[in-house]
Amino acid sequence: MFAFIVSRLLQAIPVLLVVGFISFGMFAFVGDPILFMLGQDFTLEQKEALIRQLGLDQPFLVQYGHYLWAALHGNFGMSYRLARPVSTLLLERLPATAELALSAAAFAMIVGMPLGVYTGIKRDALSSRLILMFSLVGVSLPPFLIGILLILIFAVLLGWLPSFGRGEVVNLGIWTTGFLTWSGLKALVLPAISLGLFPLTLNMRLVRAEMLEVLRSDYIKFAKARGISQRAIYFGHALKNTLVPVITIVGLQIGGLIAFAIVTESVFQWPGMGLLLVQSIGTADIPVMSAYLQLIAVLFVVINLLVDLLYYAVDPRLRIGRGGGH
Amino acid sequence: MLGRFLDSDVFYSFRRNPLAVGSAIVLACILIGSVFSPWLAPTNPFDLASLNVMDSFNPPAFMPDGARANLLGTDEQGRDVLSSIMYGTRVSLFVGVLAVAFAITLGVTVGLVAGYLGGFVESVLMRITDVQLSFPSILIALLVDGIARAVLPRELHNELELYVLIFAIGISGWPQFARTVRGSTMVERGKEYVMAARVIGIGSARIMFSHILPNVLGPVLVIATLSLGQAILAEATLSFLGVGLPPTEPSLGTLIRIGQNFLLSGEWWVTIFPGVALALMVLAINLLGDWLRDALNPRLR
Numbered sequence: 001m002f003a004f005i006v007s008r009l010l011q012a013i014p015v016l017l018v019v020g021f022i023s024f025g026m027f028a029f030v031g032d033p034i035l036f037m038l039g040q041d042f043t044l045e046q047k048e049a050l051i052r053q054l055g056l057d058q059p060f061l062v063q064y065g066h067y068l069w070a071a072l073h074g075n076f077g078m079s080y081r082l083a084r085p086v087s088t089l090l091l092e093r094l095p096a097t098a099e100l101a102l103s104a105a106a107f108a109m110i111v112g113m114p115l116g117v118y119t120g121i122k123r124d125a126l127s128s129r130l131i132l133m134f135s136l137v138g139v140s141l142p143p144f145l146i147g148i149l150l151i152l153i154f155a156v157l158l159g160w161l162p163s164f165g166r167g168e169v170v171n172l173g174i175w176t177t178g179f180l181t182w183s184g185l186k187a188l189v190l191p192a193i194s195l196g197l198f199p200l201t202l203n204m205r206l207v208r209a210e211m212l213e214v215l216r217s218d219y220i221k222f223a224k225a226r227g228i229s230q231r232a233i234y235f236g237h238a239l240k241n242t243l244v245p246v247i248t249i250v251g252l253q254i255g256g257l258i259a260f261a262i263v264t265e266s267v268f269q270w271p272g273m274g275l276l277l278v279q280s281i282g283t284a285d286i287p288v289m290s291a292y293l294q295l296i297a298v299l300f301v302v303i304n305l306l307v308d309l310l311y312y313a314v315d316p317r318l319r320i321g322r323g324g325g326h
Numbered sequence: 327m328l329g330r331f332l333d334s335d336v337f338y339s340f341r342r343n344p345l346a347v348g349s350a351i352v353l354a355c356i357l358i359g360s361v362f363s364p365w366l367a368p369t370n371p372f373d374l375a376s377l378n379v380m381d382s383f384n385p386p387a388f389m390p391d392g393a394r395a396n397l398l399g400t401d402e403q404g405r406d407v408l409s410s411i412m413y414g415t416r417v418s419l420f421v422g423v424l425a426v427a428f429a430i431t432l433g434v435t436v437g438l439v440a441g442y443l444g445g446f447v448e449s450v451l452m453r454i455t456d457v458q459l460s461f462p463s464i465l466i467a468l469l470v471d472g473i474a475r476a477v478l479p480r481e482l483h484n485e486l487e488l489y490v491l492i493f494a495i496g497i498s499g500w501p502q503f504a505r506t507v508r509g510s511t512m513v514e515r516g517k518e519y520v521m522a523a524r525v526i527g528i529g530s531a532r533i534m535f536s537h538i539l540p541n542v543l544g545p546v547l548v549i550a551t552l553s554l555g556q557a558i559l560a561e562a563t564l565s566f567l568g569v570g571l572p573p574t575e576p577s578l579g580t581l582i583r584i585g586q587n588f589l590l591s592g593e594w595w596v597t598i599f600p601g602v603a604l605a606l607m608v609l610a611i612n613l614l615g616d617w618l619r620d621a622l623n624p625r626l627r
Contacts, residue, residue, distance in 0.1 A: 015457050026473060140609040142559050144566050145601045148586060152594055163590060259462040266567050267586075281472035281569045289472050300460060 008308055012301040017068075019297040023290035024067045076291035081283050086291045090273060095175050096166055097272035100264070101257040103188055104196035109250060112200040116207025121234060123212065135201040143260055147194040147267035154190060162187050164269040195264040199253045206249055210242035251307040255300050339621045346617035349610040356607050360415035367409040383593050399595040402588065407595060410581055411603050417577040418604070421491050422558035426550055428496030429557075433503025434546060438534045440504065441511025452508065455501040463498040467560050470494035471569055484572060491570055495560045499553055506549060510542040544622055551615035555608045562604055578604045 051057050055066060070076075076086035119128040138146070155163035167187035169176045178184030214220065215238055223233050262274030269275065273292065280288035331337055340346050359366055385391055386399040386407075398407040440451040458466065471494040475483060483490070514520060515538070523533050564570035565579030573580060578600045585597025 018457075026476065137609065140555075140612055141605050142562055142566075142601075142608070144563060145582070145605060148582070148589065148597060148601060152589060152598070156590060156592065156594070256462050259465040262465075262468065263563055263567065277468075278567050278569065281468065281475060281567075284472075284476040286476055289469065289476070293469060296461075296465065304460060 004312060005305075005309070008305055012305065015301060016294075016297055019294060020068050020071065021064065023071075023293050024064050026286050026290050027067070071291075071294060076294075077287040079280070079285055079288050081280065081285040081288075086287045089276060089288065090291060090295065091174070092176075093271060093273045093276050095177060096270060097258060097261050097265070097274060099178060099188070100191055100195060100261055100270060100272060101254060103192035104257055104261075105199065105250065105254060107192050107196035108199035108203050108253070111196075112203030113207050113246070115200075116204040117211060117234065117239060119204065120208040120211025120215070123208075131204075135204060138197055139201055143194065143198060143263050144267050146197055147190070147264060150190045150194050151267070161190050163190070166271055191264050191268045191270050194267070195257060195261060198260070199250075199257065202249065202253070203246065206246055207242055210245060211238060214238045214241050247310055248307055251303060251310060255303045258296070258299065336621050340617070343617055345613055349613040349617075352606060353610040353614065356415060356603070356610070357419070359412050360419055363409070363412035363416050367406075367412045369406045369409045371405040371410045371413055383588075383596075386595050386599075398599045399593075401585065401596045402593075407599050410576065411578070411600050414576050414578045414581050414600060415603060415607065417488075417571065417575065418558050418561055418579070418607075421488065421495070421561045421571075421577065422554050424492045425495035425499065425557040425561070426553050428492060429499035429553060430503055430546065430550055432496065433500035434507050434539070434542075436500065436504040437507025437509075438511050438538060438542075441508035442515055442530065442534050442538065444512075448508075451504070455504050458501045459505070463556070464560055464563060467494045467498040467564060468567070468569065470497050471564060475569065487571055488575065491561055491564060494564070495557050498560065499557060502549055502553065503546060506545050507542050510545060511538055514538045514541050548615065548619045548622060551611065551618055555611040555615065558604070558611070559608055 055063060058066075074087045076090075078084065079086050079089055082089065115131060119131055122128050141149075151163045154161045162183070165187055166178050167183035167185070168181040169178045169184055170180045178188055220233060220238060223237055228237075258274075261270075261272060262277060264270065265272045265274040266278050273295075276288060277292050279285075280292075340350075364370070382400060382402050382404040384400040384404075398411070400406055401410065436451050436455070440448040471490060474490045474494065478486065478490075511534075520533060520537060523537050528537075561570060561577060562579030562582070565577050566583045568583060571577045571580050573584060576584070581600040582597050582604070585593075585600065588594075588596050
């Protein structure tokens with residue numbers, strides 16, 4: 001177990017170094033900070049003093065080392081566009097994105113799994129086929145279009161829910177939450193549904209496929225022969241055994257949700273990290289872009305590691321030797 | 327050639343599959359309508375002289391106060407929505423096709439080299455592929471586009487945006503091709519014709535590209551079809567986010583983004599119709615890709 005974690009961590013280090021190198025490269029090769037800071041009139045001495053002061057006379061690799069050291073301490077520089085520290089900007093917007101991604105994942109689980117069980121049990125019913133057909137159409141619709149359709153129906157035509165923003169939020173010190181106010185919850189509904197629809201269809205198809213597989217197995221036939229109630233068979237025996245792959249996929253989805261939240265946040269003007277990134281790309285705000293890139297890389301490495309560990313915990317075949325399972 | 331195709335198994339399975347035939351018909355209509363849009367479109371949306379602000383926000387022709395001339399209504403400057411869609415689809419298709427072509431070139435080369443040479447080269451190339459595959463491709467396209475935006479001067483960037491997008495989307499899509507081609511190349515490498523070629527002293531590059539390549543292209547064709555749908559969606563997403571094509575050269579994504587501003591005031595047709603066109607095109611491409619995958623899979627025959 002310990003060796004497994006160590007080898008995974010060692011594999012992650014080059015990935016993070018490369019991502020850090022790309023983010024540093026953005027700084028090093030784009031624009032000249034000296035000209036930017038000195039303005040129009042300056043003497044040669046002033047220029048050289050500033051170069052020394054900023055450490056720009058040192059070798060490239062030394063500068064890269066300094067950069068990584070600062071990034072490890074949460075210092076990503078100042079945003080060009082907003083003239084505020086990037087780490088503060090990202091921390092301010094993290095709660096909005098995290099709450100959106102979490103709600104979308106919960107929606108995808110709570111609705112997707114029962115639908116998967118239902119379509120798996122009643123595989124030939126008309127209702128199952130209709131659900132599957134709708135899910136195919138849903139997957140082909142781009143995520144932002146689903147958001148626009150939801151706004152058109154529930155905000156413009158019916159007027160039930162707000163079409164943009166996060167509603168009222170409660171400040172809990174370092175975290176602001178929209179979960180505690182009525183307007184915050186109302187504002188969350190449409191973004192969470194439009195972000196969660198794609199993982200919902202994935203969950204549903206996965207649970208359905210696993211259910212079909214498990215229902216064919218011998219122990220289900222025995223359970224039926226013993227006269228155990230249908231309900232106990234489906235939910236007690238079959239569903240439990242479909243959960244292994246589902247946990248993994250849901251874990252991997254969290255990363256994807258944060259990436260696709262960029263699109264959802266733009267549609268609903270949701271004040272999260274994704275909206276910040278899009279605005280920064282539009283204005284070539286490099287410090288924000290490079291910090292976001294590193295944050296996402298760390299996040300993905302951590303998620304992949306957790307999923308691997310989860311695999312390890314739920315699939316005993318992995319524990320015996322490297323050869324078995326996958 | 328055509329006769330052989332009409333007699334083939336693939337065409338037989340195509341004829342037997344109504345969903346595939348339907349998708350092909352829809353896709354053919356979209357292709358003809360967009361590629362020949364300068365001749366087929368009712369008006370030219372870029373011809374400023376023909377625009378009349380008095381015609382702005384005409385509802386679609388089937389609605390009570392719609393104008394007959396504008397089947398799908400007009401936008402805020404009085405442009406015909408149907409014509410904008412036809413021109414926009416052409417731009418979307420252009421970017422999508424070239425991005426996939428770029429991804430194929432890069433991915434197939436990497437896959438062939440990794441699969442044929444093996445050893446250290448293979449492990450480095452495949453490690454890069456794995457790392458990139460663990461990030462969502464839209465994120466990579468977005469960041470590549472953002473870096474290009476920061477590196478290029480503004481005027482140059484506006485001029486090159488089309489090619490920047492093709493590059494960004496292509497870069498985000500190559501690993502799938504590399505992985506598949508590497509797998510099939512490893513199988514082909516052990517076959518007798520490759521050994522024979524090597525024995526008579528043909529160079530590695532020539533063996534890879536003129537002997538192995540034709541034999542590994544089957545699965546590439548399937549992935550290419552499905553990737554085309556993804557590439558078109560990626561372009562639409564970037565343009566929708568405002569970091570893709572500018573309003574002077576609108577793709578479907580740009581049209582949807584501009585139209586979204588009028589959604590709350592009730593002019594839904596400006597954004598919904600380009601959206602429907604995009605969804606129809608991608609759905610048709612995905613269904614055709616699914617059919618092709620099954621048709622070329624020998625296990626399902």
